[in-house]
């Protein structure tokens with residue numbers, strides 16, 4: 131039995147992680163969970179899974195939860211994410227919060243030598259060098275939950291790193307895959323939230339539409355698999371059936387395929403190194419699908435992808451800025467304060483104005499993250 135600490139239990143990945151736990155009561159148990167303020171979604175989870183420990187983002191949410199569960203142990207504030215990541219009884223930490231707020235919990239979980247199932251890609255974009263150094267030092271293997279990275283991880287199984295020629299990340303193209311740059315000028319929030327293949331949280335759905343999601347994933351792949359940016363390519367593949375591939379020096383390409391269902395990579399990370407049945411997930415029927423499509427990525431059409439490559443190659447604090455500016459810009463788009471195309475403008479402006487600090491420590495990362503958020507907000511005054 132693995133005891134799980136689930137950060138972001140009320141979100142899209144969180145709820146699908148709970149489905150996996152529900153399917154395998156002999157294998158997994160929810161020991162602790164964290165969420166922000168969404169008490170309504172959290173209450174039925176607490177009732178069903180009876181976690182021993184709950185972390186919430188603020189004191190008001192803590193009081194609201196205690197009103198319903200007076201004997202529950204509830205911690206308020208961001209440090210709660212860290213507390214539930216190092217609990218001695220916990221075996222696996224699933225980091226599925228949205229944003230760089232998840233960074234310190236990842237670092238603490240690694241220090242405590244937990245098995246870490248990482249959905250929170252912003253952690254690696256913000257401070258990949260710190261996370262990977264710590265993982266190496268403590269002998270912890272990070273288990274990717276992001277579908278592409280799970281596919282790459284599985285495609286690398288047993289292979290020698292110096293035999294890799296390329297990582298091939300697949301991209302669905304997001305909600306606006308078939309629109310021109312001109313069309314993008316007046317797209318709406320509702321349209322942006324309609325991802326063609328995946329049902330996900332709002333922020334990542336917008337990231338898919340701007341293609342920043344793929345940019346963040348390029349940086350995520352760089353850190354997770356220790357591959358230079360020149361050896362990471364993105365291929366447009368509208369069906370999201372091939373979740374990603376690795377090309378080797380003998381021209382072999384190894385891929386992982388499946389229907390688009392996040393419970394598969396989530397369960398793979400939880401059960402690793404075993405595989406378990408997942409009966410409620412639809413099996414892949416290639417005859418039914420018939421054709422798969424691939425095309426080249428156009429970085430003029432999707433400038434956020436180009437910005438992510440630029441930031442990744444620059445390194446240091448530039449990826450921290452990319453991520454923080456993107457988080458704020460997306461939040462402003464989601465709340466109707468800016469248009470879709472202003473997202474990329476704000477990120478580019480934040481990057482242009484930043485002087486990179488190389489090999490930043492945690493204090494510097496947190497400072498740059500904070501300053502970038504404040505600066506991007508000030509651009510709208």
Ligand SMILES: NC(=O)C1=CN([C@@H]2O[C@H](COP(=O)(O)OP(=O)(O)OC[C@H]3O[C@@H](n4cnc5c(N)ncnc54)[C@H](OP(=O)(O)O)[C@@H]3O)[C@@H](O)[C@H]2O)C=CC1
Nearest residue numbers: 138140141142143165166167168227228249250251330331
């Ligand atoms: N959804 C998907 O299919 C995929 C997601 N990912 C990555 O996984 C992560 C989560 O994505 P997704 O599930 O879509 O996001 P959601 O927005 O659906 O969920 C985010 C979760 O984080 C919680 N949260 C937010 N802020 C805090 C905080 N300060 N303290 C504690 N909890 C907090 C939210 O709580 P509350 O509900 O209370 O706000 C919620 O439970 C992201 O990094 C995303 O890029 C990667 C691949 C696929």
Ligand SMILES: CC(=O)[C@@H](O)[C@H](O)COP(=O)(O)O
Nearest residue numbers: 276277301302303304338343
């Ligand atoms: C499910 C998942 O891993 C998402 O990150 C997904 O990949 C988004 O799809 P695109 O960014 O390719 O549109």
Ligand SMILES: [Mn+2]
Nearest residue numbers: 276277278347
């Ligand atoms: Mn992904």
